[in-house]
Amino acid sequence: MKKFGIIGPGAVGTAIAYALNQSGHNVALFGRSNSTVLFQEYNHSAQHEFTVHALQDAHEQVDILFIAVKTTQLDSIIPYLNNVIHSNSVIILTQNGYGQLQKINHPYKYHAVVYISGQKDKNSVTHFRDWTLKLPINNNTLNLQAVTQDSLLNIECLEDYPEHVWYKLIVNLGINTVTALTRQPAVVLKSNEVKTLCYNLLVEGKRVAEAENIHFDDDLEESIMKIYEGYPDDMGTSMYYDMMNARPLETQYIQGYIYNLSQKHQLSTPYIESTYAILSTF
Amino acid sequence: MKKFGIIGPGAVGTAIAYALNQSGHNVALFGRSNSTVLFQEYNHSAQHEFTVHALQDAHEQVDILFIAVKTTQLDSIIPYLNNVIHSNSVIILTQNGYGQLQKINHPYKYHAVVYISGQKDKNSVTHFRDWTLKLPINNNTLNLQAVTQDSLLNIECLEDYPEHVWYKLIVNLGINTVTALTRQPAVVLKSNEVKTLCYNLLVEGKRVAEAENIHFDDDLEESIMKIYEGYPDDMGTSMYYDMMNARPLETQYIQGYIYNLSQKHQLSTPYIESTYAILSTF
Structure with a gap:
């Protein structure tokens, strides 16, 4: 046994x-x-x-x-x-x-x-x-x-394990980033500016995945935004709770992993770059 | 009298x-x-x-x-x-x-x-x-x-009052944004990622000024970064102190003013856009 x-x-x-x-x-x-x-x-x-x-x-x-x-x-x-x-x-x-x-x-x-x-x-x-x-x-x-x-x-x-890794990375890239930085749970997506930022993070995350030979459907970003929209207003994310409780953030292996690959492939991902810069100081 | x-x-x-x-x-x-x-x-x-x-x-x-x-x-x-x-x-x-x-x-x-x-x-x-x-x-x-x-x-x-308005707007755009978002005083510029973000904010701010017909020397960004580098590590900014004391931020008339003009001129300013999105929730 x-x-x-x-x-x-x-x-x-x-x-x-x-x-x-x-x-x-x-x-x-x-x-x-x-x-x-x-x-x-x-x-x-x-x-x-x-x-x-x-x-x-x-x-x-x-x-x-x-x-x-x-x-x-x-x-x-x-x-x-x-x-x-x-x-x-x-x-x-x-x-x-x-x-x-x-x-x-x-x-x-x-x-x-x-x-x-x-x-x-x-x-x-x-x-x-x-x-x-x-x-x-x-x-x-x-x-x-x-x-x-x-x-x-x-x-x-x-067989398509890498796609699943990247799907979850991209899901976390959007909602974890904006909830941690704004220190608000999912309700923060009601701000149009934050919603647009979140969407642009997904677009850039998908672009990094593609440079790694991971291909998603065209509507990946829309389908993830739909999932976020289904979240209750008061739902936090792991990184939101870490931020609110002043615990160390898992930035390095979520946003940092994607950011480093973006740099490696010399992609332009300014939304990831700017939010990663801020998150990495916590 | x-x-x-x-x-x-x-x-x-x-x-x-x-x-x-x-x-x-x-x-x-x-x-x-x-x-x-x-x-x-x-x-x-x-x-x-x-x-x-x-x-x-x-x-x-x-x-x-x-x-x-x-x-x-x-x-x-x-x-x-x-x-x-x-x-x-x-x-x-x-x-x-x-x-x-x-x-x-x-x-x-x-x-x-x-x-x-x-x-x-x-x-x-x-x-x-x-x-x-x-x-x-x-x-x-x-x-x-x-x-x-x-x-x-x-x-x-x-006579060149508008240039002075924009110079101060751009100076505030860089250092106020990064100190408020990271909740750290000027020492935060020791992070390479944050320093790069700050520089990119200046580049975009200057681009918005140019769309408004305000022209600066080519080395504007470098000269402002030099000024920032002269700041004592523990020096805060007005927006940093507002953030730390949970007071309302002056985002709307600094970053927001520049952001709205960028939108009006249909410029691509993702660093301003992403940091403004986060700041505007506070």
């Missing part, structure tokens, strides 16, 4: 722990220190408690490791990865953004495009919706899909 | 009151309510007290009126202007930005480009440097220059 490990007892990590635990898997959850975390489904009262083990003191090698800390915390956990993996372990990074895999020195590592939404408040996680991790298709990810097929987790192994 | 009035007992208004009072002029200072304000020169201990009269209750008509409230407060004082002017009064607006004169329904009105720097803390104004007001040249401004020639005030009546 495969042993699973998860570093990061936040909304995503705890949800994955719950999903695997529910279907009878052997799961260990690691965090900064020994503690507990509570999990519940939105609109359900049942709470499930999970033990969190201090990663620094761990010596339990897992076959499949999910890294679910925020991008801004990745550097601080990397020195302890060898506490919990062996040479054939498979690592699944479940973070926002892209480009972080290169920081991990291990042969079997994959960055999931995460569609699991939830929220953590103190030591209590509420899961709102979705259980999907989108991964590149290969023997390791197909094996993960097979062993988790009875769980709530929906592992997708995709 | 001419009667002078000043609305707005802030750093600029109180300094003008002091300058006129020193040279023996008849000066009345108006504010929201009856109060007093103290004036002193930087590095001097002598304090000068001025009485502030409530504008709402005023019935003292002056020959020359300086309006020295912030742009965001202009609308609230306009209904009371007739308390303090007569049909031949000359109005001098000493505010940041440009475009506000049209709000004032009076024939003799001029917008000064202000170079008077100071700071107000509670009811105490400290004057740092400069006493210059740059105005268009005409009989009224030449008359003002003549009657104030013995005072500290330096009234300049200029």
Whole structure:
């Protein structure tokens, strides 16, 4: 039986722990220190408690490791990865953004495009919706899909994985940027100037994707704007909440990743450039 | 003997009151309510007290009126202007930005480009440097220059007044925008991305000026960047302090004025557009 490990007892990590635990898997959850975390489904009262083990003191090698800390915390956990993996372990990074895999020195590592939404408040996680991790298709990810097929987790192994990476990057580029910079939730799109800025960010993000040989339908920007328009006025984004709580921003692996590729391809992307310049100071 | 009035007992208004009072002029200072304000020169201990009269209750008509409230407060004082002017009064607006004169329904009105720097803390104004007001040249401004020639005030009546308006607009466009949006004083120019953004704002600002038939030397942007580089790291801008203190921003008459002209001339100014979109939400 495969042993699973998860570093990061936040909304995503705890949800994955719950999903695997529910279907009878052997799961260990690691965090900064020994503690507990509570999990519940939105609109359900049942709470499930999970033990969190201090990663620094761990010596339990897992076959499949999910890294679910925020991008801004990745550097601080990397020195302890060898506490919990062996040479054939498979690592699944479940973070926002892209480009972080290169920081991990291990042969079997994959960055999931995460569609699991939830929220953590103190030591209590509420899961709102979705259980999907989108991964590149290969023997390791197909094996993960097979062993988790009875769980709530929906592992997708995709030929067109890069398109999915870029789709989520572009979605985040628009709404995360404008909500973080204006310090307002989705209601800020009611400003015509901000809506236009958001749209122009999508146009430029798509142009960078195209330089990377990722092609989208002509109406990509319109379809993403439609999605944004469906957001409740008071809906924040992860980067909005980070800004409001004066936490470090994940700029480097969302806007920064796209900005650096734009520079590499010598594209003109002034909307990305100006908003990235401001965000990168926080 | 001419009667002078000043609305707005802030750093600029109180300094003008002091300058006129020193040279023996008849000066009345108006504010929201009856109060007093103290004036002193930087590095001097002598304090000068001025009485502030409530504008709402005023019935003292002056020959020359300086309006020295912030742009965001202009609308609230306009209904009371007739308390303090007569049909031949000359109005001098000493505010940041440009475009506000049209709000004032009076024939003799001029917008000064202000170079008077100071700071107000509670009811105490400290004057740092400069006493210059740059105005268009005409009989009224030449008359003002003549009657104030013995005072500290330096009234300049200029043929190339529009160039001076635009020069200050462009200077403010760069540094005010980046310090307000990043919520950092001048030290933020040490970020290469922010420095580049600031430079690009100047380039676009100059392009808008050119569409308005205002022509600058080729090295305008470089020379303004040099000025910025001379700023102390901890130096804020008026818009930076407004942002940090959650006060209304003067965006509409600085960035907004330039942005609207860019739109009118159908120019492509994405750096102005994106930063204006964000600033205009505050």
